[in-house]
Amino acid sequence: MSKIVMKFGGSSVATTEKIQHIATRINHEKVNGNDVVVVVSAMGKTTDNLLGLAMELSENPTKREMDTLLSTGEQITMALLAIQLNEIGFDTVSLTGWQANLQTDNVHRNARIENLDATRILDLLAENKIVVVAGFQGVSGEGDITTLGRGGSDTTAVAIAAAIEADICDIYTDVDGIYTSDPRFVQNARKLEQLEYDEMLELANLGAGVLHPRAVEFAKNYKIPLRVRSSYNEDVGTILKEEVDVENNLVVRGVAFEADIVRLTIEYEVPFNGSLASIFTTLAANHINVDIIVQSIVDGKKPTVSFSIKKESLAEAITVLESNKEALGFIFADFEVGLAKVSIVGSGMVSNPGVAAQMFDRLRKENIPVKMVSTSEIKVSVVVPQNDMIPAANALHDEFDLALV
Amino acid sequence: MSKIVMKFGGSSVATTEKIQHIATRINHEKVNGNDVVVVVSAMGKTTDNLLGLAMELSENPTKREMDTLLSTGEQITMALLAIQLNEIGFDTVSLTGWQANLQTDNVHRNARIENLDATRILDLLAENKIVVVAGFQGVSGEGDITTLGRGGSDTTAVAIAAAIEADICDIYTDVDGIYTSDPRFVQNARKLEQLEYDEMLELANLGAGVLHPRAVEFAKNYKIPLRVRSSYNEDVGTILKEEVDVENNLVVRGVAFEADIVRLTIEYEVPFNGSLASIFTTLAANHINVDIIVQSIVDGKKPTVSFSIKKESLAEAITVLESNKEALGFIFADFEVGLAKVSIVGSGMVSNPGVAAQMFDRLRKENIPVKMVSTSEIKVSVVVPQNDMIPAANALHDEFDLALV
Numbered sequence: 001m002s003k004i005v006m007k008f009g010g011s012s013v014a015t016t017e018k019i020q021h022i023a024t025r026i027n028h029e030k031v032n033g034n035d036v037v038v039v040v041s042a043m044g045k046t047t048d049n050l051l052g053l054a055m056e057l058s059e060n061p062t063k064r065e066m067d068t069l070l071s072t073g074e075q076i077t078m079a080l081l082a083i084q085l086n087e088i089g090f091d092t093v094s095l096t097g098w099q100a101n102l103q104t105d106n107v108h109r110n111a112r113i114e115n116l117d118a119t120r121i122l123d124l125l126a127e128n129k130i131v132v133v134a135g136f137q138g139v140s141g142e143g144d145i146t147t148l149g150r151g152g153s154d155t156t157a158v159a160i161a162a163a164i165e166a167d168i169c170d171i172y173t174d175v176d177g178i179y180t181s182d183p184r185f186v187q188n189a190r191k192l193e194q195l196e197y198d199e200m201l202e203l204a205n206l207g208a209g210v211l212h213p214r215a216v217e218f219a220k221n222y223k224i225p226l227r228v229r230s231s232y233n234e235d236v237g238t239i240l241k242e243e244v245d246v247e248n249n250l251v252v253r254g255v256a257f258e259a260d261i262v263r264l265t266i267e268y269e270v271p272f273n274g275s276l277a278s279i280f281t282t283l284a285a286n287h288i289n290v291d292i293i294v295q296s297i298v299d300g301k302k303p304t305v306s307f308s309i310k311k312e313s314l315a316e317a318i319t320v321l322e323s324n325k326e327a328l329g330f331i332f333a334d335f336e337v338g339l340a341k342v343s344i345v346g347s348g349m350v351s352n353p354g355v356a357a358q359m360f361d362r363l364r365k366e367n368i369p370v371k372m373v374s375t376s377e378i379k380v381s382v383v384v385p386q387n388d389m390i391p392a393a394n395a396l397h398d399e400f401d402l403a404l405v
Numbered sequence: 406m407s408k409i410v411m412k413f414g415g416s417s418v419a420t421t422e423k424i425q426h427i428a429t430r431i432n433h434e435k436v437n438g439n440d441v442v443v444v445v446s447a448m449g450k451t452t453d454n455l456l457g458l459a460m461e462l463s464e465n466p467t468k469r470e471m472d473t474l475l476s477t478g479e480q481i482t483m484a485l486l487a488i489q490l491n492e493i494g495f496d497t498v499s500l501t502g503w504q505a506n507l508q509t510d511n512v513h514r515n516a517r518i519e520n521l522d523a524t525r526i527l528d529l530l531a532e533n534k535i536v537v538v539a540g541f542q543g544v545s546g547e548g549d550i551t552t553l554g555r556g557g558s559d560t561t562a563v564a565i566a567a568a569i570e571a572d573i574c575d576i577y578t579d580v581d582g583i584y585t586s587d588p589r590f591v592q593n594a595r596k597l598e599q600l601e602y603d604e605m606l607e608l609a610n611l612g613a614g615v616l617h618p619r620a621v622e623f624a625k626n627y628k629i630p631l632r633v634r635s636s637y638n639e640d641v642g643t644i645l646k647e648e649v650d651v652e653n654n655l656v657v658r659g660v661a662f663e664a665d666i667v668r669l670t671i672e673y674e675v676p677f678n679g680s681l682a683s684i685f686t687t688l689a690a691n692h693i694n695v696d697i698i699v700q701s702i703v704d705g706k707k708p709t710v711s712f713s714i715k716k717e718s719l720a721e722a723i724t725v726l727e728s729n730k731e732a733l734g735f736i737f738a739d740f741e742v743g744l745a746k747v748s749i750v751g752s753g754m755v756s757n758p759g760v761a762a763q764m765f766d767r768l769r770k771e772n773i774p775v776k777m778v779s780t781s782e783i784k785v786s787v788v789v790p791q792n793d794m795i796p797a798a799n800a801l802h803d804e805f806d807l808a809l810v
Contacts, residue, residue, distance in 0.1 A: 016462055072481050075477050076477050079470045086463070
């Protein structure tokens with residue numbers, strides 16, 4: 001007998017039919033003798049509908065009240081799922097964030113979990129009940145309803161798994177696991193049986209949207225085995241853990257890519273006067289996310305700094321730069337569109353210093369020009385022309401033997 | 406400066422436009438220097454939509470979970486109203502039932518308020534904030550969400566008014582007050598300025614659906630002045646209190662009527678063996694509400710008992726009686742349809758014993774036959790043919806001078 005946490009996202013509970021479907025999955029785990037806690041998101045479009053109502057009243061609605069409003073979405077799902085589980089014969093109790101004692105700070109709309117006293121959940125499990133908990137929400141020290149921000153329900157699931165010392169936390173999604181690369185574009189992309197938390201963190205930050213980085217970080221901190229599985233089949237999915245088994249110990253474990261990248265280049269008058277930080281402070285203040293930054297100071301040339309942003313931020317970024325040109329002290333700004341980012345991720349890179357060189361070599365052989373480079377301990381990202389993105393991903397997937405079982 | 410509670414029902418908050426409208430009403434009370442607590446119901450069809458979802462899953466959904474589900478309706482309204490009040494410049498905080506410390510018993514779907522610790526509400530008022538509280542809901546000793554059953558939001562408003570020692574509790578509705586009779590059918594029906602709690606209780610029990618009896622009882626117990634007003638105009642409405650002012654001291658204050666009444670008559674074999682109680686116990690167990698009961702034991706005749714029920718319960722009542730005929734010990738049952746009930750209500754009746762006689766005399770003059778009679782200290786009800794209902798109501802309204810100002 002195990003203690004398991006099962007988390008279902010918005011599309012898995014979008015209709016009462018889908019709620020009936022996941023009830024059979026939960027049923028299956030329960031009749032196998034497991035203690036089961038289920039965490040649910042809001043049904044399909046509920047959150048958007050509630051946001052729409054608030055926006056009819058205010059462009060900048062009070063954050064505390066938005067949390068109170070939006071938290072009803074998960075509360076509706078949890079009650080309906082509990083009704084269904086009771087209907088098919090399983091004694092089930094639903095709990096909101098405050099009922100589950102999920103304590104957070106008071107940063108509304110982006111609260112962080114501070115404590116989770118699992119006494120009530122454990123008592124209910126001891127009574128052989130299934131417990132359904134609303135994801136995404138908690139309660140502040142002042143007794144106000146808070147929400148956890150993006151990826152919040154995943155984080156709730158992991159936090160509960162940690163608090164009840166669950167054997168595993170299963171995240172049910174539309175996909176059946178984490179792949180070496182996106183199988184729609186990369187031939188031979190293959191589902192990974194295991195992946196390390198840190199690798200998943202890099203993949204999540206690179207836009208592999210299956211799991212929110214915050215939930216992965218939480219799982220990593222509390223060493224909770226996290227499994228990504230499909231709501232629609234019985235596949236085992238991918239298990240995230242601290243260290244993957246030796247037989248899977250590939251140097252590179254995934255190839256991620258992202259289209260619609262723009263490179264901005266700014267040229268300064270010499271002497272360079274330290275306004276580099278000001279540029280990025282100004283962009284951040286305007287909610288423009290900067291990814292890769294490359295600075296170039298070559299004798300005899302004017303210093304330049306290049307950085308990548310997403311295409312949708314371009315117009316805003318140019319406006320911000322132009323209107324702060326004088327304060328920021330640069331003389332010339334240029335941009336290049338039609339770029340993409342391709343990254344390789346793997347914890348084995350730490351002990352294999354030749355990986356980046358092998359990557360560049362392969363891209364050179366494929367005649368793919370590299371415009372920018374960024375590295376971390378377990379990741380190398382390159383910016384390439386968008387037309388070369390898929391060929392680059394396929395080439396790197398092949399280069400690092402990811403199709404092998 | 407007064408402390409006031411303002412309660413708005415589902416149709417007053419059905420859309421964001423209506424929420425904007427009532428915000429201006431609240432604004433008006435606040436800028437006049439009052440401390441304001443607002444109690445709201447769920448928006449228009451929200452409750453029906455949530456019920457519909459639950460019914461797709463279960464014919465008999467778990468009551469605890471239904472309360473958790475339905476309570477989201479008021480939570481959505483309160484958050485939206487708070488967003489709107491903040492938007493127009495009033496510092497506003499919304500509170501759910503549990504946040505407002507509204508403690509109930511654990512009878513889900515029909516909970517009773519046990520205690521309301523108003524500390525948090527009073528603290529917020531002391532900070533010059535408007536407080537918006539979700540009606541209809543509370544929290545049990547076990548920390549479960551409960552709902553108060555029909556008329557629950559009115560009861561919440563009165564309970565809060567009692568707990569914060571409000572000067573008045575205003576119930577905003579679709580109508581602009583309590584009338585001497587239904588103005589759609591009775592010419593000269595007139596809005597009452599004042600009415601006693603007990604009179605309102607009789608009128609409410611007679612189907613004048615403006616206020617739920619439980620809310621009126623609560624107001625009576627705590628002597629909270631209760632005012633029924635329109636959300637759509639500035640009319641003063643009708644004030645309910647313990648004793649109305651002398652100048653308004655009419656003997657009869659209202660004429661109520663209700664169509665679609667059926668009279669059932671049951672004949673027993675002699676000797677009558679005490680199964681009268683069993684009949685009504687059996688009917689109650691099958692959720693058939695019996696109103697007027699008349700028993701007739703005349704020497705030389707078989708004993709009979711007649712009682713009135715609503716038309717929609719007739720088929721069920723006949724089935725129940727037939728299938729229990731032997732156990733209940735009666736030999737014959739008959740029914741008469743096409744009847745209606747007309748009632749006069751007024752606390753002055755207690756000290757005016759001739760009122761019933763005056764009523765019967767007038768009905769006789771109008772050639773309206775009386776089929777059944779029921780009296781209480783401050784009410785006389787008669788059952789008459791349905792065709793005579795409106796003429797009877799008009800005649801009695803005239804007989805007791807209710808059109809006078």
